[in-house]
Amino acid sequence: xxxxxxxxxxxxxEWLPWLAALAFFFTLPEYLSLGARILIYILFALSLDLILxxxxxITLGHSAFFGLGAYTAGVLSAKYGLTDPFLQLLxxxxxxxxxxxxxxxVILRTKALTLLMLTLAITSILLEVANKATWLTGGADGLSGxxxxxxxxxxxxxxxGKTAFIYCLIALFIGWLFVRRLIYxxxxxxxxxIRENTVRMHAVGAPVYWRLVLVYTISATMAGIAGALLTxxxxxxxxxxxxxxxxxxxxxxxxxxxxxxxxxAFVGPVVYLVAQDYLAKQYPEYWYFGIGVLLIVVVLFARxxxxxxxxxxxxxxxxxxxxxxxxx
Amino acid sequence: xxxxxxxQKLCKSFGALTVAENIDFxxxxxxxxxxxxxxGAGKTTFVNMLTGRIAPSSGRILLGGEDITKAxxxxxxxxxxxRTFQVTTLFRSLPVLDNVALAIAERHGxxxxxxKPASKHSAIADEAMQLLATLGLADDARTPxxxxxxxxxxxxxxxxxxxxxxxxxxxxxxxxxxxxxDSGRILEVLGTLPGGIAxxxxxxxMDLVFRFAQRITVLVQGQVLVEGxxxxxxxxxxxxxxxxxxxxxx
Numbered sequence: 001x002x003x004x005x006x007x008x009x010x011x012x013x014e015w016l017p018w019l020a021a022l023a024f025f026f027t028l029p030e031y032l033s034l035g036a037r038i039l040i041y042i043l044f045a046l047s048l049d050l051i052l053x054x055x056x057x058i059t060l061g062h063s064a065f066f067g068l069g070a071y072t073a074g075v076l077s078a079k080y081g082l083t084d085p086f087l088q089l090l091x092x093x094x095x096x097x098x099x100x101x102x103x104x105x106v107i108l109r110t111k112a113l114t115l116l117m118l119t120l121a122i123t124s125i126l127l128e129v130a131n132k133a134t135w136l137t138g139g140a141d142g143l144s145g146x147x148x149x150x151x152x153x154x155x156x157x158x159x160x161g162k163t164a165f166i167y168c169l170i171a172l173f174i175g176w177l178f179v180r181r182l183i184y185x186x187x188x189x190x191x192x193x194i195r196e197n198t199v200r201m202h203a204v205g206a207p208v209y210w211r212l213v214l215v216y217t218i219s220a221t222m223a224g225i226a227g228a229l230l231t232x233x234x235x236x237x238x239x240x241x242x243x244x245x246x247x248x249x250x251x252x253x254x255x256x257x258x259x260x261x262x263x264x265a266f267v268g269p270v271v272y273l274v275a276q277d278y279l280a281k282q283y284p285e286y287w288y289f290g291i292g293v294l295l296i297v298v299v300l301f302a303r304x305x306x307x308x309x310x311x312x313x314x315x316x317x318x319x320x321x322x323x324x325x326x327x328x
Numbered sequence: 329x330x331x332x333x334x335x336q337k338l339c340k341s342f343g344a345l346t347v348a349e350n351i352d353f354x355x356x357x358x359x360x361x362x363x364x365x366x367x368g369a370g371k372t373t374f375v376n377m378l379t380g381r382i383a384p385s386s387g388r389i390l391l392g393g394e395d396i397t398k399a400x401x402x403x404x405x406x407x408x409x410x411r412t413f414q415v416t417t418l419f420r421s422l423p424v425l426d427n428v429a430l431a432i433a434e435r436h437g438x439x440x441x442x443x444k445p446a447s448k449h450s451a452i453a454d455e456a457m458q459l460l461a462t463l464g465l466a467d468d469a470r471t472p473x474x475x476x477x478x479x480x481x482x483x484x485x486x487x488x489x490x491x492x493x494x495x496x497x498x499x500x501x502x503x504x505x506x507x508x509x510d511s512g513r514i515l516e517v518l519g520t521l522p523g524g525i526a527x528x529x530x531x532x533x534m535d536l537v538f539r540f541a542q543r544i545t546v547l548v549q550g551q552v553l554v555e556g557x558x559x560x561x562x563x564x565x566x567x568x569x570x571x572x573x574x575x576x577x578x
Contacts, residue, residue: 002446003422003423003426003429003446003447004423004425004426004429004433004446004447004449004452004453004456005423005425005426005447005453005469005470006446006447007447008445008446008447008448181442181443181445182442184445184446184447185441185442185443185444185445185446186433186438186439186440186441186442186444186446186449186452187439187440187441187442188442188446189426189429189430189433189439189446190430190433190434190439190440192419192422192426193419193422193430196419196420196421196422197417197418197419197420199413199417200413200417200418200419200488201430202401202402202405203379203401203405203411203413203417204405204430204431204434204488204491204492205402205403205405205406205431205434205435205492206402206434206439207400207402208402211439211440214440
């Protein structure tokens with residue numbers, strides 16, 4: 001938990017995801033492309049957790065920024081020959097930030113269902129634009145011909161996805177450090193305040209609306225970067241980065257992992273995408289059914305997601321250290 | 329002396345229903361002023377207009393001589409208008425210390441700092457801790473608010489408002505819902521509030537009002553019926569007729 005009473009030092013358990021990622025890199029080379037996708041979705045989920053889990057902004061339109069970032073990187077490479085990975089990331093971040101600021105300034109005056117519908121409308125509009133503007137985006141066929149210059153002029157994107165995996169891992173690590181800083185800062189504590197009680201936040205003199213626009217823009221920027229990473233790793237952009245479906249998938253991932261606890265954004269995409277990969281191979285026609293069952297089980301029996309369940313097990317196993325656990 | 333808070337011909341109507349009619353009200357520096365009136369007299373509406381939650385239909389509100397009639401709620405707070413809520417309005421799952429620290433951070437302008445951890449902003453946490461100590465809440469600093477008994481939650485409500493270092497403090501029924509054995513504690517805390525803060529208290533508990541207030545304004549049907557010292561109010565026949573006579577706990 002963030003706030004004025006919490007210890008901001010990194011605990012040893014927080015290094016586990018990174019050790020796991022490195023172990024994965026060395027032991028499962030044939031799954032590196034799946035691994036890179038998982039890392040990208042973790043970054044995307046982190047950006048959602050920041051606004052949903054901490055600030056309490058409910059959205060079904062976060063794919064708008066992911067998709068815009070993906071298409072920005074793709075179009076720059078395929079149509080304008082800009083192949084430097086970092087410049088693409090920068091451009092994707094900037095365009096997603098602008099969209100976040102512009103749409104956030106309009107829709108964040110609303111809340112609850114109205115807000116949910118408006119976020120959905122925005123990503124649906126973008127999906128339709130991407131579908132119709134075939135000269136720019138390739139429409140339903142997708143945008144191919146995306147090429148990437150070597151990173152820093154040194155590391156080429158190889159066939160086996162080794163470079164891509166490490167590249168995404170570093171991007172995620174920076175994103176994680178940033179979000180972690182943010183939620184332990186006074187800004188993060190303030191966001192929790194807005195989520196907990198907006199009326200009270202107004203009454204202590206906080207310009208709540210502007211704060212929401214600010215965090216929404218930050219989150220949109222991160223989502224845009226995640227989208228650009230997906231384009232760079234796949235060297236292709238399809239319409240499936242926009243609209244309800246990727247937003248909904250992302251929301252399911254975060255709920256599976258646990259909302260508002262930072263590491264839920266790590267656990268959720270891993271479970272979801274691994275399950276999807278497995279189920280799609282075993283039961284190509286019914287894999288969504290498996291995902292649905294998984295979600296129902298988690299929502300019914302593990303409130304707070306998988307990490308919420310882990311918390312309760314730990315509390316059960318170590319009743320005497322419950323004081324320490326609750327001070328977390 | 330100039331009033332710290334003043335309303336001039338403040339009116340509010342919802343359609344045909346008038347809930348505030350030409351309210352002229354002045355709060356002097358350091359005042360201990362109570363606003364009383366029967367249910368539906370328009371007390372809450374009046375407070376909501378003062379804090380900016382609802383806009384008046386006409387009239388003016390001055391804070392420290394400045395017109396704040398159109399100012400946003402948060403802007404009024406930054407100019408020194410603090411409030412507590414009739415129904416506890418707290419950050420329920422956060423520790424008591426954080427509840428107060430969030431208010432103090434806003435006042436110090438550190439609430440949007442994004443890099444240094446909140447717990448390393450020790451000036452904020454220290455000030456919050458001191459404030460909690462003066463209210464007898466130091467032992468609860470790390471307890472989530474929802475684990476506190478209701479009487480203590482009411483104190484947290486006051487602590488948050490004090491964290492804003494207000495010039496004017498509006499206390500909306502600070503003892504509402506508190507068991508009678510604990511309301512003494514709240515009165516005790518109210519007695520220790522810094523003398524420089526002008527306080528307007530809205531309260532049903534007549535015992536508390538007459539012990540705390542130096543001036544009382546009686547609101548009936550959206551209008552000021554009478555204003556005076558507690559003795560004058562207690563002796564006023566009109567007040568007894570419309571208000572005290574009807575109230576069971578008078």
